[in-house]
Amino acid sequence: MSDIAQASAPAVQTVSFQQRWWPLAERAIGYGLLIFAALATITPFLWMVSTSFKTDAETFQFPPNFIPSSLVWQNYIDAIAGPDTGRQLINSLVFALGSTVSNMVFCALAGYALARMQFKGKNLIFALVVGLLMVPAQSQIVPVFLIVQRIPFAGGNDWLGNGGTGLLNTYWGMILPTAATPFGIFMMRQFFSRIPIEYEESARLDGAKTFTIFWRILLPLARPAMAVLGVLSFQSAWNDFIWPLILTSQREMATLQIGLQLLQSGPDARWNVVMAMATLITLPVIIVFLFAQPPAALLFTAVANDRAHAIRADLQFHILRMRRRDERHEGSRRHESGQAARGDKSQHFTSPKKPADRAGENLHTSAEERLKAKMVPIPHADEAVRGT
Structure with missing residues (x-):
C-alpha cells in the first residue's frame, strides 16, 4: 500500500531562487534602460526650454540651475522681432x-x-x-x-x-x-x-x-x-x-x-534668445507629429493585424466569387430553360421522344403499372384473393 500511495502522490516541483526572481529582474533592467534612454532624449529639449526663459546673467551662471528664477518672455519677443524672421x-x-x-x-x-x-x-x-x-x-x-x-x-x-x-x-x-x-x-x-x-x-x-x-x-x-x-x-x-x-x-x-x-x-550672441528661437523652430515639428500620431500608430499595429486582414480579405473575395458564380449559373439556367421551351414548341409534333423522356414518364407511373409492365409473377396470388 505504501508503494501505491507513493506512486499516486503528485511530485512536488521546487522553484529555485534564480527561476523565481530572474524574470522580474530582467523586466526591471529593460524598463530601467528605457527610462534612461527617454531621459537622455528629453533632457536636452528641457534644458533648451529652460534656458530660453533665463536672463543673460543666469544663462552663464555656475553652477547652472535647471529651473529659472523668473520667466523672461522678452527673449521670445527679441527672437521674433528680427528683421528677416x-x-x-x-x-x-x-x-x-x-x-x-x-x-x-x-x-x-x-x-x-x-x-x-x-x-x-x-x-x-x-x-x-x-x-x-x-x-x-x-x-x-x-x-x-x-x-x-x-x-x-x-x-x-x-x-x-x-x-x-x-x-x-x-x-x-x-x-x-x-x-x-x-x-x-x-x-x-x-x-x-x-x-x-x-x-x-x-x-x-x-x-x-x-x-x-x-x-x-x-x-x-x-x-x-x-x-x-x-x-x-x-x-x-x-x-x-x-x-x-x-x-x-x-x-x-x-x-x-x-x-x-x-x-x-558673433561674440555678442545672446544664448537665451538663441534658445528661444530654437524652441519656436521646434514647435511646428511637434505639432505635425501630434496631428499625425493616430494614423501613424496604425502602421505599427498593422503588422500584428496582417493575418486578420488577410483572412477577412480572403472571405470577402470568396463570398464575392461565389455570388458571381451563382449569378452566372442562374443566367445560364434561365437561358437553357428558355431554349428548351422554344424547342418544345417547335418540335412537339416532329421529334420522337428520347430515352430520357421515356424514363421521365416512367418516374410518374405507379408501382402497380411498373409491375405489370415488367410482367412480374406473384405466386399464389389467386388463392390469396379467393381465400379472402
Missing part, C-alpha cells in the same frame, strides 16, 4: 510643405508601381533604390548642386545649361531634389506589398481601372504609411540646414535654420 518663416514653410507633398505623391506612385505592376526592369529599379539608401546624403550635394545649376532654359541658361544660374536661389531648386527620396519609395513599396491582393482582384471584378484601384482602395489603406512618410519628410525639410545654405546666396531666400545660425554667430 518673417521672410525666413515663409521660406521654411514653402520648402517643408513642398517637399512633404511631393514626397507623399511621388513615393506613393512609385511604391505602388514597384509593388503591384509588372514591367521590364522593375527588379533593377528596386535594386537601385535600395542601393541609394546606402549612399550618404553628403556625397550627393555637389552633383545635385551642379544639376540644379545647369537646368536648361532656367535662370538665364541656354539649351546646354550654360550662361546662367539655373534654379539657384529659387523654391524649385530647394524642393525638386527632395521631391522623392529612396527611403520613401522603399517604405511605400513595402507597405503596398503587404496589402492583400484580394482587394485589388475584387475591384477588378467590378470593372475598376488601375488608377481607380490605387486612388480609392489602396491609398486609403496606406494612410498609416503616408502619415509616417509625411512626418519624416516635413521634419527632414524643416530641419535641413546644409542644402538651403549651399543653394541660396541671397538673404531673402534664407530659411529659419540659416537665421538661427546667423543669430548665434
Whole structure:
C-alpha cells in the first residue's frame, strides 16, 4: 500500500531562487534602460526650454540651475522681432510643405508601381533604390548642386545649361531634389506589398481601372504609411540646414535654420534668445507629429493585424466569387430553360421522344403499372384473393 500511495502522490516541483526572481529582474533592467534612454532624449529639449526663459546673467551662471528664477518672455519677443524672421518663416514653410507633398505623391506612385505592376526592369529599379539608401546624403550635394545649376532654359541658361544660374536661389531648386527620396519609395513599396491582393482582384471584378484601384482602395489603406512618410519628410525639410545654405546666396531666400545660425554667430550672441528661437523652430515639428500620431500608430499595429486582414480579405473575395458564380449559373439556367421551351414548341409534333423522356414518364407511373409492365409473377396470388 505504501508503494501505491507513493506512486499516486503528485511530485512536488521546487522553484529555485534564480527561476523565481530572474524574470522580474530582467523586466526591471529593460524598463530601467528605457527610462534612461527617454531621459537622455528629453533632457536636452528641457534644458533648451529652460534656458530660453533665463536672463543673460543666469544663462552663464555656475553652477547652472535647471529651473529659472523668473520667466523672461522678452527673449521670445527679441527672437521674433528680427528683421528677416518673417521672410525666413515663409521660406521654411514653402520648402517643408513642398517637399512633404511631393514626397507623399511621388513615393506613393512609385511604391505602388514597384509593388503591384509588372514591367521590364522593375527588379533593377528596386535594386537601385535600395542601393541609394546606402549612399550618404553628403556625397550627393555637389552633383545635385551642379544639376540644379545647369537646368536648361532656367535662370538665364541656354539649351546646354550654360550662361546662367539655373534654379539657384529659387523654391524649385530647394524642393525638386527632395521631391522623392529612396527611403520613401522603399517604405511605400513595402507597405503596398503587404496589402492583400484580394482587394485589388475584387475591384477588378467590378470593372475598376488601375488608377481607380490605387486612388480609392489602396491609398486609403496606406494612410498609416503616408502619415509616417509625411512626418519624416516635413521634419527632414524643416530641419535641413546644409542644402538651403549651399543653394541660396541671397538673404531673402534664407530659411529659419540659416537665421538661427546667423543669430548665434558673433561674440555678442545672446544664448537665451538663441534658445528661444530654437524652441519656436521646434514647435511646428511637434505639432505635425501630434496631428499625425493616430494614423501613424496604425502602421505599427498593422503588422500584428496582417493575418486578420488577410483572412477577412480572403472571405470577402470568396463570398464575392461565389455570388458571381451563382449569378452566372442562374443566367445560364434561365437561358437553357428558355431554349428548351422554344424547342418544345417547335418540335412537339416532329421529334420522337428520347430515352430520357421515356424514363421521365416512367418516374410518374405507379408501382402497380411498373409491375405489370415488367410482367412480374406473384405466386399464389389467386388463392390469396379467393381465400379472402
